[in-house]
Amino acid sequence: xxNYKTMVLSNQEISPGYHRMRILAPxxxxxxxPGQFVMFRVQMSLPPLLRRPFGIFRTGFLPxxxxxxxxxxxxxxxxxxxxxxxxxxSDLHEGDRVxxxxxxxKGFDTGNPGEEKILVGGGIGLVPLFSLALELTKTSKVRLxxxxxxRDDILAVTEFERLGVETYVSTDDGSLGEEGMVTxxxxxxxxxYPHAAVYACGPLPMLRAVHDICAPRGTSLxxxxxxxxxxxxxxxxxxxxxxxxxxxxxxQLLCTCKEGPxxxxxQLDWSNLEKEPDYCEGCAS
Amino acid sequence: MMxxxxxxxxxxxxxxxxxxxxxxxxxxxxxxxxxxxxGEEYATYLDLEGIGAIITKGLSLKPKAGxxxxxxAETISGMLNAIGLQNVGVDAFIKYKLPFLREINxxxxxxxxxxxxxxxxxxxxxxxxxxxxxxxxxxISCPNVKKGGIVFGTDPRAxxxxxxxxxxxxxxxxxxxxxxxxxxxxxxxxxxxxxxxxAISCINTLTGMAVDVRxxxxxxxxxxxxxSGPAIRxxxxxxxxxxxxxxxxxxxxxxxxxxxxxxxxxxxxxATAVQVGTANFVDPGAMAGIVxxxxxFCIEEGISDVRELIGSLxx
Numbered sequence: 001x002x003n004y005k006t007m008v009l010s011n012q013e014i015s016p017g018y019h020r021m022r023i024l025a026p027x028x029x030x031x032x033x034p035g036q037f038v039m040f041r042v043q044m045s046l047p048p049l050l051r052r053p054f055g056i057f058r059t060g061f062l063p064x065x066x067x068x069x070x071x072x073x074x075x076x077x078x079x080x081x082x083x084x085x086x087x088x089x090s091d092l093h094e095g096d097r098v099x100x101x102x103x104x105x106k107g108f109d110t111g112n113p114g115e116e117k118i119l120v121g122g123g124i125g126l127v128p129l130f131s132l133a134l135e136l137t138k139t140s141k142v143r144l145x146x147x148x149x150x151r152d153d154i155l156a157v158t159e160f161e162r163l164g165v166e167t168y169v170s171t172d173d174g175s176l177g178e179e180g181m182v183t184x185x186x187x188x189x190x191x192x193y194p195h196a197a198v199y200a201c202g203p204l205p206m207l208r209a210v211h212d213i214c215a216p217r218g219t220s221l222x223x224x225x226x227x228x229x230x231x232x233x234x235x236x237x238x239x240x241x242x243x244x245x246x247x248x249x250x251x252q253l254l255c256t257c258k259e260g261p262x263x264x265x266x267q268l269d270w271s272n273l274e275k276e277p278d279y280c281e282g283c284a285s
Numbered sequence: 286m287m288x289x290x291x292x293x294x295x296x297x298x299x300x301x302x303x304x305x306x307x308x309x310x311x312x313x314x315x316x317x318x319x320x321x322x323x324g325e326e327y328a329t330y331l332d333l334e335g336i337g338a339i340i341t342k343g344l345s346l347k348p349k350a351g352x353x354x355x356x357x358a359e360t361i362s363g364m365l366n367a368i369g370l371q372n373v374g375v376d377a378f379i380k381y382k383l384p385f386l387r388e389i390n391x392x393x394x395x396x397x398x399x400x401x402x403x404x405x406x407x408x409x410x411x412x413x414x415x416x417x418x419x420x421x422x423x424x425i426s427c428p429n430v431k432k433g434g435i436v437f438g439t440d441p442r443a444x445x446x447x448x449x450x451x452x453x454x455x456x457x458x459x460x461x462x463x464x465x466x467x468x469x470x471x472x473x474x475x476x477x478x479x480x481x482x483x484a485i486s487c488i489n490t491l492t493g494m495a496v497d498v499r500x501x502x503x504x505x506x507x508x509x510x511x512x513s514g515p516a517i518r519x520x521x522x523x524x525x526x527x528x529x530x531x532x533x534x535x536x537x538x539x540x541x542x543x544x545x546x547x548x549x550x551x552x553x554x555x556a557t558a559v560q561v562g563t564a565n566f567v568d569p570g571a572m573a574g575i576v577x578x579x580x581x582f583c584i585e586e587g588i589s590d591v592r593e594l595i596g597s598l599x600x
Contacts, residue, residue, distance in 0.1 A: 230566040238357035251350035
């Protein structure tokens with residue numbers, strides 16, 4: 001991991017309130033794993049004071065220019081504008097200077113080759129699942145169950161399909177795909193593919209529902225959590241979650257930034273996970 | 286053969302080393318407790334042998350779970366935190382965290398606190414004969430726990446009592462960290478000096494609060510928290526100025542230092558060294574930049590020894 005002092009290559013709105021940003025990041029792909037994240041900072045800007053954590057959507061290379069220089073390596077973020085920090089981010093243009101600290105945290109365990117994989121994404125939670133799918137589709141059959149409030153919250157589905165991922169969309173209002181919760185689809189898929197391993201990222205109520213389905217079946221589940229954090233390196237202790245077996249006398253607090261953001265479901269104390277407030281990112285008043 | 290510029294730099298390389306109560310620091314920059322973990326968290330980002338000292342997260346007798354989340358909230362030019370002194374406890378620190386620090390050629394200062402007077406004394410005793418501990422910093426100023434911490438820091442008599450007890454139990458250099466959440470910080474400063482403190486660090490965070498207007502709930506689970514970051518720097522500079530005039534022991538300036546220029550303000554008003562806190566979260570390499578900036582400033586200003594700056598305020 002390192003602190004990249006770098007620049008924006010592109011930054012576009014892809015759906016109302018959702019943006020994709022490519023950032024120049026030489027050598028990043030080699031050191032990062034699916035499920036890791038970065039701490040992003042707009043250079044020379046105050047406020048916001050603190051960096052913001054973002055999942056990595058993917059890494060890649062821009063097609064070479066005619067200039068004969070080697071192709072540029074980028075990392076791509078997909079983010080939702082929810083507050084002041086992401087608002088400032090959404091106004092950045094090509095060439096603007098930014099700082100990216102990463103890759104940080106523990107990523108997904110990609111499991112056994114050939115094993116069925118089911119990815120469950122809620123809204124912006126699909127971000128780390130895309131970099132995971134890039135890896136998993138090399139050796140496994142991958143299905144994506146994607147949920148959102150409306151069709152505007154369903155992102156990048158065609159890109160998953162291009163990787164050969166079978167996708168199933170559901171929305172709360174039925175404006176795209178099946179009407180209802182993504183967890184209903186999960187029940188059916190697990191009935192059909194009982195040995196699949198599940199990977200989930202999304203709002204905590206969704207993760208809890210996914211856990212409640214997987215636990216009694218003994219299904220392998222990894223979840224990626226989101227949390228407020230100041231440092232991203234395990235020092236501020238702002239992002240802790242309670243591990244299984246936690247007690248006041250014998251604290252077992254896991255840093256989302258360092259021991260996560262990806263956890264095996266059985267590492268966590270699900271009855272005591274605290275919901276992060278909705279202004280999670282947009283907290284700078 | 287050296288070119289002209291190199292020769293000039295070599296000749297004018299300023300002394301940055303300072304002494305705090307017998308602890309020799311290669312430069313006056315160290316982390317503020319609670320923003321630097323136990324040191325190893327930052328080893329990838331920062332040369333730990335390039336800073337003056339390492340100050341650990343505050344330790345207690347037993348491991349401590351801390352407060353529920355949310356524990357942090359960003360505010361304008363600052364952040365509120367109510368971590369609640371989560372730590373591994375003094376015994377686990379000695380067993381699991383100290384071996385890493387032993388290999389680093391930088392003085393280790395251990396910050397600690399107690400829930401009761403007796404606990405303060407007991408932690409001090411356990412640290413007293415650990416050779417790798419260069420000194421201790423006594424936290425009597427955490428605003429985020431009900432017991433201990435600030436209870437001792439806001440009452441000069443209680444502060445004096447706890448410092449005297451710790452002084453009795455440990456012969457290592459003793460730094461006492463003061464809270465700004467009092468009417469007159471010089472009263473506490475004099476009390477801890479009289480009780481046997483070797484140095485004072487100030488300020489800890491200012492108690493603050495922020496509300497989510499839509500849910501009408503506090504933004505921290507603990508309701509209130511400690512405000513840090515550049516927002517508090519002018520208050521910290523003023524208080525360090527006051528304390529440096531009120532006591533004879535060295536003062537370590539803390540509060541919202543982000544850049545070398547900020548650190549220099551504290552030295553000029555009378556601090557012998559500085560602690561960098563919130564800036565470590567924003568940029569894990571921040572302290573290296575601050576050390577380099579202080580050196581550069583000295584060269585530019587023709588200052589051969591950083592100690593010339595201490596208390597050089599013109600009024």
